[in-house]
Amino acid sequence: MEIFWNTIADYNAATWPAQLLLTGIGAVLTLLLYKRPSDAVCTAMKIYMAALNFWIAGIYYLVYGGPREYHRMLALFWAIMGCIWIYDLVVKHASLSRKGHHTLFAGILFVMPLVYPLVSLALGRTFPMMTSPVMPCSVAVFTIGLMLAFAERVNIVLAMFLCHWALIGLSKVYFFGIPEDYLLACSVVPALYLFFREYIRSLAGSASKPSPRVLNALLVVLCAIIGGFFVFTLLHQFNLFTETI
Amino acid sequence: MKTRHELTEILDFIAEYATYLLGSGVHTSRAIRNSQRIGESLGVDIQLSSFQRSTILTVRDEESGEALTRVVKIPALPISFERNSDLSALSWDALDERLPLAEIRRRYALLIEKPRIDPIFVLVTVGLANASFCRLFGGDWTAVAIVFTSTLVGFAARQRMQAHGVNHFLIFIIAAFMASLCASVALRFDCTAETALATSVLFLVPGVPLINGVIDIVEGHILIGCSRLINALLLIICIAVGLAATLLMVKDSLL
Numbered sequence: 001m002e003i004f005w006n007t008i009a010d011y012n013a014a015t016w017p018a019q020l021l022l023t024g025i026g027a028v029l030t031l032l033l034y035k036r037p038s039d040a041v042c043t044a045m046k047i048y049m050a051a052l053n054f055w056i057a058g059i060y061y062l063v064y065g066g067p068r069e070y071h072r073m074l075a076l077f078w079a080i081m082g083c084i085w086i087y088d089l090v091v092k093h094a095s096l097s098r099k100g101h102h103t104l105f106a107g108i109l110f111v112m113p114l115v116y117p118l119v120s121l122a123l124g125r126t127f128p129m130m131t132s133p134v135m136p137c138s139v140a141v142f143t144i145g146l147m148l149a150f151a152e153r154v155n156i157v158l159a160m161f162l163c164h165w166a167l168i169g170l171s172k173v174y175f176f177g178i179p180e181d182y183l184l185a186c187s188v189v190p191a192l193y194l195f196f197r198e199y200i201r202s203l204a205g206s207a208s209k210p211s212p213r214v215l216n217a218l219l220v221v222l223c224a225i226i227g228g229f230f231v232f233t234l235l236h237q238f239n240l241f242t243e244t245i
Numbered sequence: 246m247k248t249r250h251e252l253t254e255i256l257d258f259i260a261e262y263a264t265y266l267l268g269s270g271v272h273t274s275r276a277i278r279n280s281q282r283i284g285e286s287l288g289v290d291i292q293l294s295s296f297q298r299s300t301i302l303t304v305r306d307e308e309s310g311e312a313l314t315r316v317v318k319i320p321a322l323p324i325s326f327e328r329n330s331d332l333s334a335l336s337w338d339a340l341d342e343r344l345p346l347a348e349i350r351r352r353y354a355l356l357i358e359k360p361r362i363d364p365i366f367v368l369v370t371v372g373l374a375n376a377s378f379c380r381l382f383g384g385d386w387t388a389v390a391i392v393f394t395s396t397l398v399g400f401a402a403r404q405r406m407q408a409h410g411v412n413h414f415l416i417f418i419i420a421a422f423m424a425s426l427c428a429s430v431a432l433r434f435d436c437t438a439e440t441a442l443a444t445s446v447l448f449l450v451p452g453v454p455l456i457n458g459v460i461d462i463v464e465g466h467i468l469i470g471c472s473r474l475i476n477a478l479l480l481i482i483c484i485a486v487g488l489a490a491t492l493l494m495v496k497d498s499l500l
């Protein structure tokens with residue numbers, strides 16, 4: 001736990017100007033995707049996302065996360081996500097070619113990287129030992145928002161990676177007591193529901209098995225189970241069970 | 246007595262039917278039995294020899310003794326037990342109702358046009374099945390949850406690579422690597438991480454080629470049986486390579 005926060009403090013102290021720059025570029029590209037979407041902006045955003053993922057892999061985990069156990073594994077995890085963005089760019093997957101959808105929810109997810117530090121401050125942490133906008137969970141939330149708002153066809157491998165990362169984040173809430181990561185877990189369930197609901201809607205006219213109605217019902221059940229699991233973890237985190245007993 | 250044209254039409258249909266069955270995960274003797282049943286309903290004798298990638302088919306008119314032979318490539322199709330069952334039932338219908346070739350063809354076309362199970366549904370159910378394996382092998386609930394999402398990642402990657410026509414063996418190595426890498430995060434937590442790692446790649450185990458290989462050997466189709474088993478063995482080696490890569494990176498050893 002102490003090692004975890006020390007590595008974050010080292011990372012923030014050394015990279016805050018670069019983090020500000022990356023956050024600024026992300027904000028500008030997101031606004032451009034909303035206001036003036038074009039192939040060039042899509043390409044720039046994909047390159048930015050790949051760079052952001054490689055940054056997390058290289059700088060966050062390999063350079064500053066060295067003292068943590070299994071940091072190379074996590075670096076590889078983010079490097080693979082970076083490679084998926086490069087692949088996405090090369091094969092011209094339609095992952096950012098839609099004009100902004102789910103504006104409200106996606107908007108909330110876009111500001112979430114800025115909410116992370118605020119939550120940290122609210123929890124009594126101080127700079128540099130606090131969460132910042134360019135950290136794994138903040139980047140994961142931002143990526144989910146991006147896919148939700150602009151993906152014509154969701155890159156399902158990337159979505160599953162993020163789902164897996166959210167589960168890890170949730171486990172960190174449970175095992176290491178880092179409630180900030182609950183923000184990611186909370187945003188993944190509705191995002192997954194929306195991803196798959198759109199996919200099911202796209203099947204409406206065609207013959208599919210099971211039928212779109214059954215698929216939708218299964219999706220609701222699955223999201224309800226995952227949501228229930230998250231709520232249980234939240235209650236556990238805040239020790240509400242012991243209070244009621 | 247059949248004309249040459251009629252014999253050719255029968256041969257073409259049965260070649261398509263038999264290779265469809267073989268490509269969809271049916272063992273050899275079942276494909277032969279079904280094909281011969283259709284042949285019997287149409288008054289011809291069918292002889293079939295199958296290899297891993299192709300099939301040799303001979304149709305012989307029982308009245309005139311005229312025979313035609315074709316070598317047909319076996320297509321790579323997704324395994325579907327429901328479709329196999331439907332196609333077997335079609336062969337019985339053909340025999341019982343003495344259906345003409347045109348009617349058999351029409352019913353066959355309807356059967357193969359039936360929608361396949363949705364890939365997203367398959368993805369989720371495979372994830373649940375693999376997570377259940379983890380539980381069966383003694384994994385705790387944290388490990389089960391990690392295996393579930395790891396399987397989603399590995400299987401989604403496999404589906405995407407298959408859609409892009411990536412080499413079959415490469416797909417198995419990459420999918421095994423990705424699933425086991427994701428499962429290796431279990432090592433960070435106080436849970437049954439070893440079980441999570443070991444079971445995360447079970448969704449890739451080529452069960453159908455293994456079973457079919459054994460059935461083929463037992464029923465005397467030694468060559469194709471061995472081919473299927475070797476193919477399955479190669480896939481298992483690919484899974485091992487993917488898992489080994491993760492273990493070497495994460496644990497610096499294979500054990």
